[in-house]
Amino acid sequence: MKPIPTASQTVGPFFNFGLTADQSLGILAREGIEGERIRLEFRVVDGDGVPTPGDSMIELWQADAEGRYPSSGAFYGFGRLETNKQGVCVFETIKPGAVEGGAPHINVIVFARGLLKHLFTRVYFAGDPANAGDPVLALVPEARRGALLAHPVAGQPNTWRMEIRLQGEGETVFFDL
Amino acid sequence: MEYPRAKPGTQPEYLHEPYRASAQRAPRQPLITLPHTTSELTGPVYGHNPIGETDNDLTRHFAEAPQGERIIVAGRVLDEDGRGVPNALVEIWQANAAGRYRHSRDDHPAPLDPNFLGSGRAITDDAGNYRFVSIKPGAYPWRNHHNAWRPAHIHFSLFGPAFITRLVTQMYFPGDPLMPFDPLLNGVPDAEARERLVSKFDLALTKPDWALGYCFDIVLRGRRSTPFEEHTK
Numbered sequence: 001m002k003p004i005p006t007a008s009q010t011v012g013p014f015f016n017f018g019l020t021a022d023q024s025l026g027i028l029a030r031e032g033i034e035g036e037r038i039r040l041e042f043r044v045v046d047g048d049g050v051p052t053p054g055d056s057m058i059e060l061w062q063a064d065a066e067g068r069y070p071s072s073g074a075f076y077g078f079g080r081l082e083t084n085k086q087g088v089c090v091f092e093t094i095k096p097g098a099v100e101g102g103a104p105h106i107n108v109i110v111f112a113r114g115l116l117k118h119l120f121t122r123v124y125f126a127g128d129p130a131n132a133g134d135p136v137l138a139l140v141p142e143a144r145r146g147a148l149l150a151h152p153v154a155g156q157p158n159t160w161r162m163e164i165r166l167q168g169e170g171e172t173v174f175f176d177l
Numbered sequence: 178m179e180y181p182r183a184k185p186g187t188q189p190e191y192l193h194e195p196y197r198a199s200a201q202r203a204p205r206q207p208l209i210t211l212p213h214t215t216s217e218l219t220g221p222v223y224g225h226n227p228i229g230e231t232d233n234d235l236t237r238h239f240a241e242a243p244q245g246e247r248i249i250v251a252g253r254v255l256d257e258d259g260r261g262v263p264n265a266l267v268e269i270w271q272a273n274a275a276g277r278y279r280h281s282r283d284d285h286p287a288p289l290d291p292n293f294l295g296s297g298r299a300i301t302d303d304a305g306n307y308r309f310v311s312i313k314p315g316a317y318p319w320r321n322h323h324n325a326w327r328p329a330h331i332h333f334s335l336f337g338p339a340f341i342t343r344l345v346t347q348m349y350f351p352g353d354p355l356m357p358f359d360p361l362l363n364g365v366p367d368a369e370a371r372e373r374l375v376s377k378f379d380l381a382l383t384k385p386d387w388a389l390g391y392c393f394d395i396v397l398r399g400r401r402s403t404p405f406e407e408h409t410k
Contacts, residue, residue: 003259003396004187007365007374009347010196012332014280018270018296019334022226046201054282061221061340069219078221100215107216107340114198116189116364118345122216140209166202176208177180177217177341 008117013055015111020057020082028060028079028093035065035094039159040123040150044087044110047167051087056112058082058089058164067097067104095125103130103137110164110174120175123162126151140173147172180213180341180398181257186367195360197321213341220339223266223300233299235271235311243293245274245312247388250348250376253305254335257400261305265397268334269309270296276315276329285317310388316355328355328362337397348393349375 011019029037040060044052060079063069070077081089096104103124110119124131126149131137137145147170150160164172191203211217231237236247250269254262272278272295275287279295295314299307314329330347337344349356356362356375365371373396382390 002257002400003255004184004370004373005257005398006344006346006395007188007367007370008345009189009332009361009364009374011334011345014272014278014283015270015332017279017294018268018332021296047205048201050201052202059343061216061219063216069215071219071222076221102214105216109340109343111345112202114196114202115191116193116196116199116361117191118343119191119204120211136211136214139211144206167205171204171206173206174204174208176182176210177213 010113010116011057011111011118013113015057016054016082020080023081025078025080026089026091028062028076028091030074033064033075033094037158038093038095039156040091040093040106041153041159041161042083042089042164043161044083044112044164044166046114049168051085052083052112053085053087054082056083056087056110059109059111060091060093060106062093062106063096063099065094065097067099069099098130101133103128103134105134105136110166112166119166120177121164121172122148122175123150124148125160144173179400180218180339181400187365187370189364189366193360193364195322196364217341218339220336220342223264223336228298228300233297233307233309235293235295235297235309237310238294239292241292243273243290243312245290245293247310248313249308249310249382249384249388249390250331250393251306251308251382251390252393252395254301254307254337255305255394255396256337257396257398260401261301261303262337262397263301263303263305265301265305265338266298266336267301267307268296268298269311269331271311271314271331272317274312274315276317287315287317313350316353321360326355326358328353328359333395335395335397337399339399342397342399344395344397346395347374350391351375351378
């Protein structure tokens with residue numbers, strides 16, 4: 001009889017002092033890290049379109065500019081922030097390189113009050129020609145692929161915005177891993 | 178490592194109506210099943226922020242000791258073959274002995290404890306062991322339904338060897354009379370899987386004249402496949 005993985009439970013509303021007190025985890029790319037520097041902004045909204053006020057959390061895991069996942073060194077590849085009262089959090093990072101023939105993407109985990117287990121999704125970059133050949137995007141019904149794209153923010157250079165819609169119209173595509 | 182998919186019932190569903198907040202937040206579209214690629218099979222290697230000497234002792238974060246019943250919570254982090262997972266980051270957070278969190282939006286009219294922050298972290302050793310010293314958290318009311326009370330619990334967050342092994346869960350205490358009424362614990366359909374979220378009182382872990390010990394083992398996804406298993410697939 002093999003052990004079964006421990007059941008997930010919600011992160012709840014009061015995780016701040018345990019998980020997200022360290023704001024430095026919003027900065028993935030410090031001085032000297034190679035790559036195209038970007039600001040990546042998330043906004044998390046529920047099924048009524050209401051932003052999750054400070055009770056959701058985003059974690060990122062991404063490759064470096066060459067498309068390699070780091071195992072040591074100055075680029076750590078991991079980020080974690082809670083959303084603010086407007087449901088928003090902003091990471092400073094670099095645009096990842098393409099990983100193993102796919103399109104550049106950042107792996108995302110969403111935690112929130114109301115979610116008994118976390119949600120996996122990905123961020124792709126709108127307009128990247130490599131998106132057309134990405135094997136994971138190809139698994140997503142075409143009509144929903146747009147929900148996995150971050151878009152450039154007008155008037156804010158190097159800033160990309162990704163809306164995480166937990167439910168309803170334009171619901172984000174979540175993955176079963 | 179191989180990452181089998183969860184057995185039905187052993188993990189909660191996203192939509193669990195007794196947990197009211199799930200109604201507006203659970204996705205309604207089917208999840209897309211992904212093969213496991215490098216993106217899922219790699220994960221952050223902890224090391225950017227060294228663990229301090231008292232990080233796993235929540236009773237030593239201030240000059241004075243916090244109020245409450247001192248406890249030791251220890252166990253092993255295992256994979257699906259029962260092998261210890263070394264070097265896993267374990268983070269915990271909890272309410273104080275009166276059932277109040279040190280959080281700006283917790284308005285439960287119970288006292289804050291100036292000597293208790295309520296968060297800690299540890300890294301598992303070579304055999305997957307971790308250990309915390311804390312105080313037993315209190316039960317507290319929440320507004321999910323009439324007369325709703327959370328059983329005493331400690332939140333756990335774990336990073337294993339890969340993005341796919343990420344786990345956030347809660348540990349409960351044996352014999353807590355609130356457990357049968359808790360929509361979060363009972364969001365796990367399988368009775369055995371629920372039972373595994375309840376720590377065990379452990380006399381061997383208990384320190385005479387000092388603290389009660391509770392054992393809580395945690396299983397992360399993943400198993401090492403043997404050559405034999407690979408050939409018989």
